[in-house]
Amino acid sequence: MDAIGFETHDHLTCIKDGLEAVAAHCVRHRLQFTPVRRRVLEIMLQEHRAMGAYEILDKLREEGLGSQPPVAYRALDFLVSHGFAHKIERLNAFIACAHPGQNHTPAFLICRKCDAVAEAHAEPSCGMLGRAADETGFKIEQAVVEALGLCPRCAA
């Protein structure tokens, strides 16, 4: 319910905390937080915006961490499948999760003017969608919720 992304904040802390939270989660769950995976997450945390896979790949390439698409896509698959990052379907882009580790259904507010993305929380089983699913007998496992519009800054 809290949206993260349109406010100023202590960015160094947010990068550090994000990385540490994921690192800790990986230790607890015996997941391999390898250099490429770590760096991809760090890049997304640093940029703090939705980035295309090839844009991330360019950064990896500069650093000698991998130069071919599968390197980026595999790291992103890992991060997304464990909830450390999300794919913004509407933008074909990826963004670091604002609540890593916590089991949640993200919803995004995407500014069409400046491309800023804020992550909010949506409960798919609630509301009209949940009701429609119940009525038809559909079992929701996952949900993509993306709102497009104008962020506070661009609306002003």
Added chain:
Amino acid sequence: MDAIGFETHDHLTCIKDGLEAVAAHCVRHRLQFTPVRRRVLEIMLQEHRAMGAYEILDKLREEGLGSQPPVAYRALDFLVSHGFAHKIERLNAFIACAHPGQNHTPAFLICRKCDAVAEAHAEPSCGMLGRAADETGFKIEQAVVEALGLCPRCAA
């Protein structure tokens, strides 16, 4: 709130009614419902499922109605921008609208097993998303709501 798509129905009628509703809407609004646009909508109504742009293009090509990607994408842009069809972001695919002409915010229930898609109705300004938007001052103009899971048939 009503989901359309997981039930059996009179399909010939649904194709005919869909085309007629769109044709009438185009007349009222002075839109050009050209042969390619009409045929693309008809293909989607006939198949009654989400189809990729290139899959639609293949059919057009067989019929001599156009052979290059822009032909399909332009027709789809027209149909989507006027609400006669929708893009399913998660599938990079398109589907005929179940309520053509009516101003609405569609929500989709997508079966991950059989790829069937049902169109329901979602009000983006309601619920948690609307609340998050209000709190941050974000102005929602459009929303993508797509639930993934199992349709009644595949769940059984």
Added chain:
DNA sequence: TGATATATGTAACTTTATAACATATCAACC
């Protein structure tokens, strides 16, 4: 009928994503 806007035809290209297979590294058991 002429001017303007809208739609189509076509070639070339960009962006996004995956398949397939070889090599390396990890992890955990004996």
Added chain:
DNA sequence: GGTTGATATGTTATAAAGTTACATATATCA
């Protein structure tokens, strides 16, 4: 501590999705 099976990376090639640009045609309306 080496062996083995699973997991991760490197690399080539290719598939799938979408756009640009520009020429031509058709519709709309004064």
